[in-house]
Amino acid sequence: MARKTSWEWSRTAQTRKSMLRAAREVFSEHGFADSNVSEVVARAGSSVGSLYHHFGGKTELFLAxxxxxxxxxxxxxxxxxxxxxxxxxxxxxxxxxxxxxxxxxxxxxxxxxxxxxxxxxxxxxxxxxxxxxxxxxxxxxxxxxxxxxxxxxxxxxxxxxxxxxxxxxxxxxxxxxxxxxxxxxxxxxxxxxxxxxxxxxxx
Known part of the structure; x- marks a missing residue:
């Protein structure tokens, strides 16, 4: 398995950061129960698949x-x-x-x-x-x-x-x-x- 380049690591870190920033906004506005991952990824400019890849789900995103x-x-x-x-x-x-x-x-x-x-x-x-x-x-x-x-x-x-x-x-x-x-x-x-x-x- 090929190692990730520094650019790929940087992009991964930026994706994670963007999702956490979007999650902060969504969870703060709606609370955990009434928030949904589709709104988080829309604000982050990402995809549901990417969110699950980086965090595993809504609960893991909240805990992160x-x-x-x-x-x-x-x-x-x-x-x-x-x-x-x-x-x-x-x-x-x-x-x-x-x-x-x-x-x-x-x-x-x-x-x-x-x-x-x-x-x-x-x-x-x-x-x-x-x-x-x-x-x-x-x-x-x-x-x-x-x-x-x-x-x-x-x-x-x-x-x-x-x-x-x-x-x-x-x-x-x-x-x-x-x-x-x-x-x-x-x-x-x-x-x-x-x-x-x-x-x-x-x-």
């Missing part, structure tokens, strides 16, 4: 869009934390806040997707995938904060993660960027006020 969205969140948060560390920040709470700010900036930039994945419908099994991803997010935050395994530590980190998640929902439903910024600042203030390091140390 979700994974790309989450990967963008994680990349932005990780880069922000790394940048804060490089600039000399070593307070775990401030590192958490740096990551949260990047996460919430992405929530505004991709607010249509946040609304879709948080409050819209999805394919069978999506809720489990979302919960699993949420538990992994809590685990990552626990590592960042140096939390232990006892119930108070776990609950503290879960509560902080929930604050960020709810802030993302509020950001995504804000009418203006200024309103979204106010939500972000309120969330950061709440995280500092909760003083998670003190709770973890006392626990």
């Amino acid at each position: 869009l979700y994974e790309d969205h989450q990967a963008a969140h994680e990349q932005a948060a990780s880069s922000s934390v790394a940048s804060a560390r490089k600039s000399g920040v070593d307070d775990p709470v401030e590192l958490l806040i740096a990551g949260a700010r990047a996460y919430l900036a992405g929530a505004w930039e991709r607010r249509d997707l946040v609304r879709l994945f948080m409050d819209g419908d999805g394919p069978p099994g999506f809720e489990l995938i979302r919960r699993t991803r949420g538990r992994e997010w809590v685990r990552q935050n626990a590592v960042l904060l140096g939390a232990g395994a006892d119930p108070l530590d776990r609950f503290t980190v879960a509560a902080l993660t929930s604050v960020i998640g709810e802030a993302a929902r509020e950001v995504a439903t804000s009418d203006t960027e200024d309103e979204a910024t106010e939500v972000v600042e309120a969330a950061m203030k709440l995280i500092r006020r909760l003083d998670p390091l003190r709770v973890l140390e006392e626990g």
